Amino acid sequence: MSMSHPFPVDVVVMAAGKGTRMKSRWPKVLQRLAGVPLVQHVLNTAAQLNARSAVVITGHGADQVEPLLLVPGQALAVRCVRQEPQLGTGHAVQQAVPALADDGVVVILSGDVPLTQADTLQALIAQCGGQHLALLTIDFADPTGYGRIVRGGGGDGQKVQAIVEHKDATDAQRQIQEVYSGIMAVPAKRLKNWLGRIDNQNVQGEYYLTDVVKLAVADGVSVVAHKIDDPLQVAGINSPVQLAELERAHQLRQAHRLMEQGVRLKDPARFDLRGQLDCAQDVEIDVNCIFEGRVELGEGVKIGANCVIANCAIAAGAVIHPFTHIDGEKLGVSVGEGALVGPFARLRPGAQLGAEVHIGNFVEVKNSTLAKGAKANHLAYLGDATVGERVNYGAGSITANYDGANKHQTIIEADVHIGSNCVLVAPVTIGAGGTVGGGSTITKSTEPSALSVARGKQISIANWARPNKKK
Numbered sequence: 001m002s003m004s005h006p007f008p009v010d011v012v013v014m015a016a017g018k019g020t021r022m023k024s025r026w027p028k029v030l031q032r033l034a035g036v037p038l039v040q041h042v043l044n045t046a047a048q049l050n051a052r053s054a055v056v057i058t059g060h061g062a063d064q065v066e067p068l069l070l071v072p073g074q075a076l077a078v079r080c081v082r083q084e085p086q087l088g089t090g091h092a093v094q095q096a097v098p099a100l101a102d103d104g105v106v107v108i109l110s111g112d113v114p115l116t117q118a119d120t121l122q123a124l125i126a127q128c129g130g131q132h133l134a135l136l137t138i139d140f141a142d143p144t145g146y147g148r149i150v151r152g153g154g155g156d157g158q159k160v161q162a163i164v165e166h167k168d169a170t171d172a173q174r175q176i177q178e179v180y181s182g183i184m185a186v187p188a189k190r191l192k193n194w195l196g197r198i199d200n201q202n203v204q205g206e207y208y209l210t211d212v213v214k215l216a217v218a219d220g221v222s223v224v225a226h227k228i229d230d231p232l233q234v235a236g237i238n239s240p241v242q243l244a245e246l247e248r249a250h251q252l253r254q255a256h257r258l259m260e261q262g263v264r265l266k267d268p269a270r271f272d273l274r275g276q277l278d279c280a281q282d283v284e285i286d287v288n289c290i291f292e293g294r295v296e297l298g299e300g301v302k303i304g305a306n307c308v309i310a311n312c313a314i315a316a317g318a319v320i321h322p323f324t325h326i327d328g329e330k331l332g333v334s335v336g337e338g339a340l341v342g343p344f345a346r347l348r349p350g351a352q353l354g355a356e357v358h359i360g361n362f363v364e365v366k367n368s369t370l371a372k373g374a375k376a377n378h379l380a381y382l383g384d385a386t387v388g389e390r391v392n393y394g395a396g397s398i399t400a401n402y403d404g405a406n407k408h409q410t411i412i413e414a415d416v417h418i419g420s421n422c423v424l425v426a427p428v429t430i431g432a433g434g435t436v437g438g439g440s441t442i443t444k445s446t447e448p449s450a451l452s453v454a455r456g457k458q459i460s461i462a463n464w465a466r467p468n469k470k471k
């Protein structure tokens with residue numbers, strides 16, 4: 001993917017706009033597509049360009065946008081500069097000028113255009129070549145609202161002469177279907193010079209970045225258009241409807257990419273990936289599943305309908321039945337080979353299931369390790385527990401792991417049988433091979449192979465007459 005160029009690349013991301021049509025308290029560039037803020041998509045793409053730096057121009061909601069960008073995990077050096085007030089795209093990029101070195105090529109992107117591909121930008125940068133002004137363009141059947149690519153002059157009359165904004169365009173210019181995407185690559189030194197010369201003498205009274213084109217032409221710098229035919233890559237988001245449309249289009253592409261790798265999706269239109277999904281061979285995923293964070297699915301894994309699965313590794317042959325919720329968050333979750341989970345199971349951070357473990361309906365597992373073949377099939381809770389091989393953990397049983405202040409460990413050794421509706425009050429150890437009678441509240445550790453029962457003794461009164469209702 002990453003081609004290297006004989007010059008440094010710096011990225012400018014315009015993200016100062018308000019996004020009025022989103023009707024949100026949050027700035028537009030923080031709205032999420034596939035679970036990731038729009039502006040972060042743009043920075044992720046910039047990182048794939050091996051860019052030297054990125055300058056994000058903030059304005060509306062800057063106090064919300066900047067903390068999100070200036071985090072340690074960011075793959076490239078990001079600086080934020082503020083644009084207040086917002087006097088147009090040219091004015092926006094002017095704010096970045098002091099932060100830009102002279103020796104680079106500047107790639108200008110928009111924080112609300114999330115799906116541009118790195119290889120497209122690499123091609124654009126190559127067209128710039130460190131000396132030309134390269135514009136990313138596309139033909140639209142309905143170009144209303146966009147800046148038009150005006151060509152003329154030169155030998156073939158096809159040289160780019162200017163970008164004319166829709167509102168400033170003549171009727172004849174409005175017939176032009178080739179539009180400016182909002183993305184350009186330009187030598188920094190030239191850009192700085194041209195930005196110093198633009199004005200706001202236009203219909204909108206704004207400083208147009210697009211006016212650099214006519215200045216380039218006047219300076220004898222050639223302007224090249226890199227035209228693509230994939231509208232998704234230049235699609236901007238202005239409204240909830242556009243956000244949802246782009247989400248679906250993006251999800252469909254992700255679904256197709258997975259299917260091309262052999263993953264069998266029951267319905268690519270009912271699939272959502274908000275992170276990274278790595279699948280081995282013969283993985284099958286039923287409808288309406290959501291994958292988040294980092295998820296790995298081993299060979300032959302089957303995911304039933306309506307599962308939400310995040311930050312988790314599922315080993316070969318495991319089956320996740322419908323309506324299961326798994327989120328490993330920071331600790332992760334692992335599901336062993338051939339394990340069966342769900343339906344209606346919940347695996348929380350630190351759940352580590354060994355091979356052939358069974359977790360059934362309405363069972364919650366948190367920060368617990370279950371060894372090979374352990375089973376908790378119905379209505380149970382395991383928190384902060386270590387469970388040995390072949391343990392059978394009865395319906396309705398729970399570990400009482402929290403005393404109101406601290407969490408404590410429960411250890412259930414191999415081959416233990418916990419009856420139904422038991423409470424294991426941690427810290428406590430159930431010795432190997434032991435049995436706990438149903439309904440027991442266990443507060444003391446038990447010996448291996450012992451039967452432990454801790455409940456009120458049953459009494460039965462023979463021939464007992466129930467009271468009669470008074471007349």
Ligand code: UD1
Binds near residue numbers: 086145209
């Ligand atoms: C711009 C282009 C137009 C192109 C279109 C593609 C200009 C003058 N016109 O038009 O040729 O076809 O994009 O979508 O550049 N922004 C700021 N500060 C400002 C103004 C805008 O940061 O003062 C940001 C916006 O938040 C947005 C981006 O710049 O992310 C583009 O601004 P927008 O108002 O959408 O530009 P358009 O008028 O659509």
Ligand code: CA
Binds near residue numbers: 236
């Ligand atoms: Ca726009």
